[in-house]
Amino acid sequence: MILRVGRSPVSTIVPAFDLSQQFQAIGDALNQATLKVLASGRYIGGETIETFEKQFASAMGSAHGIACNSGTDALYLALRALGIGPGDRVITPSFTFIATAETVSMAGATPAFVDIDPVTFNLDLQKLEAAITPETKAIIPVHLFGRAADMTAVMEIAKRHNLYVIEDCAQATQAQWQGQTAGSIGDIGCFSFYPTKNLGACGDGGAMTTNNPELATKLRVLRDHGRTDTYYHELIGMNSRLDGIQAAILTAKLPHLPEWNRQRTAIADRYQAALSHLPGIKLPQGSPGCVWNQYTIRVLDGGRDRLREQLRDLGVMTAVYYPIPIHLQPVYRSLGYGVGTFPESERAALEVLSLPMFPELSGTQQGIVISALEKILG
Helix, strand or coil, X not given: CCEEXXXXXXXXXXXCCCCHHHHHHHHHHHHXXXXXXXXXXXXXXXXXXXXXXXXXXXXXCCCEEXXXXXXXXXXXXXXXXXXXXXXXXXXXXXXXXXXHHHXXXXXXXEEEEECXXXXXXXXXXXXXXXXXXXXXXXXXXXXXXXXXXXXXXXXXXXXXXXXXXXXXXXXXXXXXXXCEECCCCCCEEEEECCCCCCXXXXXXXXXXXXXXXXXXXXXXXXXXXXXXXXXXXXCCCCECCCEHHHHHHHHXXXXXXXXXXXXXXXXXXXXXXXXXXXXXXXXXXXXXXXXXXXXXXXXXXXXXXXXXXXXXXXXXXXXXXXXCCHXXXXXXXXXXXXXXCCHHHHHHHHHEEEECCCCCCCHHHHHHHHHHHHHHHC
């Protein structure tokens, strides 16, 4: 592939993310898993789904796994299962993907935003408790970029105020907090299997984990039209079933997840060692158990967009997660938040830049990224 920048062609492109290399490595297993489902004639429900749910729950350190159609559906179903609806408030960070707040609105409740900690990009725990009101029913901590939030503090605050905790684990599959796996600590853990996640499907997919058998049963009912038998419906549910082909693909990928996460950590370690001397950027701080869904630097002094363009000119693709905090999105203008309400979220939105990060990123590719940054910033 050749990228032409001005008059100079760039022959080597380092993508921000590349799934083709993963398929080259395990494509035979994925093909076999897919063909087995196709040959079975059972595409919805059945043993393929049940096998994945059991194996996924075990890998996440939870008693129950409930597959669904997407990470967004997982959050919505979790809110429904906990009885959260009109008149309720749910605390979330503003610096996250829209689904974290969107699903609260879908359930009829109101998202109550809290600023982030500038180091971890997760909820600022110093401000979390102050945001609790009598209408608050739940907290959704987001384990952003693969780093688990401080779940010890979150659970202590939740217990003190009798609140539910829904963990948004979309970017943190098998991340750890003090030896516990993300998604096994709160009331319900919600996962996305969007292809770019640490464990990605070949399409959309999601799951919920819980240690509460009653919640597990309710989640299974809600995801399948609210029915407890073929034509017997006890709740208003929805169609959010993970299809058999995606379940088979995820089951084939699941054993590779620990190694893929180790590879991500090794890549992050190389970035940390190679980039620490460069001016104008601030490197992320990992933590024990971080699984590095993204390696996100801060570009200081308003230089993020220019640096991104310069890297592109040198063949390095990057991504920005997220350029607009949720409280400033047009859809939430009615909540009355304005510019300056959550300064750390707003500053992060202007500074963050995610460098190429995927398990198969080669040493040569990473060297190109590092050399490009050194050329621009050094």
